[in-house]
Amino acid sequence: MSFDIIKGMATTFKNMGKKPTTVSYPEEERELPPRFRGRHVLHRYENGLERCVGCYLCAGACPADAIYIEAEENSEEKRVSPGERYAQVFDVNLLRCIFCGYCQAACPTGAITLENGYKLASYYPEDMVYHKEQLLEPEGQSTIGSNTVWTEPAPAESAQPVPQEGKVFDGSQASAAAVGLGDIQTEEAVLLANEEQDEDRRTLESGKDWRKR
Numbered sequence: 001m002s003f004d005i006i007k008g009m010a011t012t013f014k015n016m017g018k019k020p021t022t023v024s025y026p027e028e029e030r031e032l033p034p035r036f037r038g039r040h041v042l043h044r045y046e047n048g049l050e051r052c053v054g055c056y057l058c059a060g061a062c063p064a065d066a067i068y069i070e071a072e073e074n075s076e077e078k079r080v081s082p083g084e085r086y087a088q089v090f091d092v093n094l095l096r097c098i099f100c101g102y103c104q105a106a107c108p109t110g111a112i113t114l115e116n117g118y119k120l121a122s123y124y125p126e127d128m129v130y131h132k133e134q135l136l137e138p139e140g141q142s143t144i145g146s147n148t149v150w151t152e153p154a155p156a157e158s159a160q161p162v163p164q165e166g167k168v169f170d171g172s173q174a175s176a177a178a179v180g181l182g183d184i185q186t187e188e189a190v191l192l193a194n195e196e197q198d199e200d201r202r203t204l205e206s207g208k209d210w211r212k213r
């Protein structure tokens with residue numbers, strides 16, 4: 001008996017009494033860690049409106065070019081999201097996706113999260129492109145997914161002013177809440193810390209100072 005066989009048998013006997021590290025899937029399933037990143041879910045607000053405002057930030061942040069969006073304008077007759085736009089088409093190509101979570105991190109409205117769905121096998125590659133209809137929570141269901149595990153709420157002082165229709169900084173904020181509310185105005189103006197720079201921006205168009213209107 002060669003030394004290699006003795007060594008192999010020793011390893012076998014050493015591990016015989018140990019608990020196996022494998023499970024008998026699919027009869028048995030592992031408990032997933034809280035920060036597990038599985039299949040994407042698109043979320044709704046409690047009033048049924050979709051959180052996604054079709055801003056393309058998730059698609060821009062995706063390193064695998066796995067997200068395809070076609071945005072459409074909301075109208076009074078057809079309001080799908082609280083913002084100006086909603087995603088008419090929202091596809092995630094799970095064959096390209098590397099489950100990095102960048103799309104979730106980039107989303108200003110908490111519309112997309114990576115959840116616990118990991119049973120994603122298919123015989124056909126086209127079935128691995130998940131469409132909005134498959135990703136969106138059903139009507140009457142409103143969750144924020146695992147967002148609470150991933151992100152702490154942004155501190156109030158992190159809100160940034162953004163230029164509005166008049167191309168001036170009128171105090172509207174680029175916070176998640178502001179984007180999610182679309183063009184609904186915020187109550188208090190938030191000005192840039194640099195007064196001189198702020199002054200320049202407020203008087204951009206037609207030389208008007210927005211504070212004197």
Ligand code: SF4
Nearest residue numbers: 062097098100101103
């Ligand atoms: S998890 Fe990463 S790779 Fe997958 S769609 Fe999101 S950003 Fe792209």
Ligand code: SF4
Nearest residue numbers: 052053055056058107
């Ligand atoms: S970043 Fe969020 S709101 Fe913007 S398109 Fe993607 S899912 Fe929709």
